[in-house]
Amino acid sequence: MQKNIEMLFENYKPFLQLFFLAVAAYVLHRITFLVLEINTKNFFYTIEFLYLIFFGISALLYLILLIVKKKNFEIVGMAFLFGTFTQMLLGYLILRPILESKSEEVIVEKINFFITFILFLLFETLLTVRLLNEKP
Template identity: 55%
Template sequence: MLFKEHKTILHLFFFALASYIVHKAVFIFFDIPNQNFHYSIELLYFIFFVFATALFMILLKFKTSHFDNIGMLFMGGTFIQMFFFYFILRPILVDKLPGMAVEKINFFITFILFLLFETLLTIRLLNKKR
């Protein structure tokens, strides 16, 4: 029963793992230097996964009692995530080093991927009948 309730988080984990492998492979294949990054790819994926998991735990908790408000709760959670991610992104935006453009793109790709995963999984959650 616990597995069935938290299957969404398992799907999120597999989406994150697959995208991490592809993301890391692109860095290795194109030999993109990432030693001077503020945040490693692993750390970014961990941070985004933790925030997405927390959001889905909240959504799953309120799914049974407040199903009609899941969409608004998702939007509010996404807004709070964006607020925290801005503070994570701030050191990257302030730095004027030559390699910062790659790190900015890296951060935004990860952000957009997780936003896509969260949106798709929330849509799937909303389409399920109670």
């Protein structure tokens, strides 16, 4: 029983790491906006929404990678590339209303979106590299 719990924790520890990295990044993001006195009231998407969406996509992608790893370790890298492509497509669909926006804060909102997107892409890449370095 103890060994099963340890094995379960070991497999899903990256989800906790992803969560804590996301929370830390969110706090730093919020603090930066407060220090720079950036008004986010006119943003199309809130920072919280972006973090939740990208966290959900990242967690889902990692879960899929774990499943692929169990089935066929050889295609984990390809699954990651496909998942990243899908994430970029979803990111573009989320970004479209911001691109079409005529508000004054649109530049700050675009930068905000891309920083969040790239941050989660970095987290996913680091977790995937760790997954690929494990022995099958």
